[in-house]
Amino acid sequence: MSEVQSYMDFVLPLVLESGKELLTVKNIISEAKNGNDWDVVTIYDRKIENLLIDKIKMKYKDHKFIGEEESAAKNTISTLTDSPTWIIDPIDGTANFVKQMPITCISIGLTINREQVLGLIYNPYMDELFTALRGQGAYLNGNRITTSGETKINKCIFNYELSLAAHDGRLRELYMSRLTALIDVVSGIRSYGSAALGLCYVACGRIDAYQCDGLYPWDAAAGTLIVREAGGYVIDSSGKPFDLMNPNFLATSTETLSQQFMSIERSVDVSRLNINEKTV
Numbered sequence: 001m002s003e004v005q006s007y008m009d010f011v012l013p014l015v016l017e018s019g020k021e022l023l024t025v026k027n028i029i030s031e032a033k034n035g036n037d038w039d040v041v042t043i044y045d046r047k048i049e050n051l052l053i054d055k056i057k058m059k060y061k062d063h064k065f066i067g068e069e070e071s072a073a074k075n076t077i078s079t080l081t082d083s084p085t086w087i088i089d090p091i092d093g094t095a096n097f098v099k100q101m102p103i104t105c106i107s108i109g110l111t112i113n114r115e116q117v118l119g120l121i122y123n124p125y126m127d128e129l130f131t132a133l134r135g136q137g138a139y140l141n142g143n144r145i146t147t148s149g150e151t152k153i154n155k156c157i158f159n160y161e162l163s164l165a166a167h168d169g170r171l172r173e174l175y176m177s178r179l180t181a182l183i184d185v186v187s188g189i190r191s192y193g194s195a196a197l198g199l200c201y202v203a204c205g206r207i208d209a210y211q212c213d214g215l216y217p218w219d220a221a222a223g224t225l226i227v228r229e230a231g232g233y234v235i236d237s238s239g240k241p242f243d244l245m246n247p248n249f250l251a252t253s254t255e256t257l258s259q260q261f262m263s264i265e266r267s268v269d270v271s272r273l274n275i276n277e278k279t280v
């Protein structure tokens, strides 16, 4: 068995167990992060992240961690090194979770030598487990998945994550100008509120494209590997090389579709925007 497969085998039961626990939760109380009512966290986010980090650390003493909630507590995101590094989003779609909208998941990625080698995303409400190991394809509940293969933007169902634009001054102008440019071109627009699941839905062909700028490594670490392993295409929509530590991503079923999105978006003036100034 490969080293990475053994890591998957170790972490999978922990994630399934944590996910199943979420199903029993009632009366979820959320608190505002950084004083923003629209940026919420619950005790379950912290509990799941702590449990995963503690258990993995006990087994693999030299492994490193980048988690959403430990980064928020430190007010900094650790630098990626060559060491095996678990990148953890304990609940992706916390706002959905608080409202009991069943589009929420646990997302875990692993990098070794700074390369994404493992992705695991579990939505307990749908009992859907998306997995990928580098070079070995992507799976939903053990069955191989591929993207839709869609090549035409006018037939494309597009998950554009509009929720951040409403609150985030860095992104509002960018999002709205792109929306105006794309709304008449694509077949339909969705905004599910979970980056990890949006990426999984591209990977399994439920939608054809996902885009969100200004996100964090834990939003992207598992899902972008799952998309690529499903035959999809991921780029940094700003035109720079994709950077896991500072992800602005467009994930599409095919490279052709990606080029069609980019040719429309490049016609929109975004030069005034600085999307890299963010708080954790």
Ligand code: 2AM
Residues within 6 Å of the ligand: 038, 039, 068, 089, 091, 092, 093, 094, 095, 161, 163, 164, 193, 194, 195, 196, 214, 215, 216, 219
């Ligand atoms: P989260 O639930 O883990 O915070 C779309 O809403 C995506 O953006 C989700 O994956 C969500 O992840 C993330 N998100 C929500 N609020 C955010 C914020 N204030 N800053 C950055 N990302 C956020």
Ligand code: CA
Residues within 6 Å of the ligand: 040, 041, 068, 094
């Ligand atoms: Ca959050």
Ligand code: CA
Residues within 6 Å of the ligand: 089, 091, 092, 093, 195, 218, 219
């Ligand atoms: Ca997230």
Ligand code: CA
Residues within 6 Å of the ligand: 045, 068, 089, 090, 091, 092, 093, 094
């Ligand atoms: Ca989260």
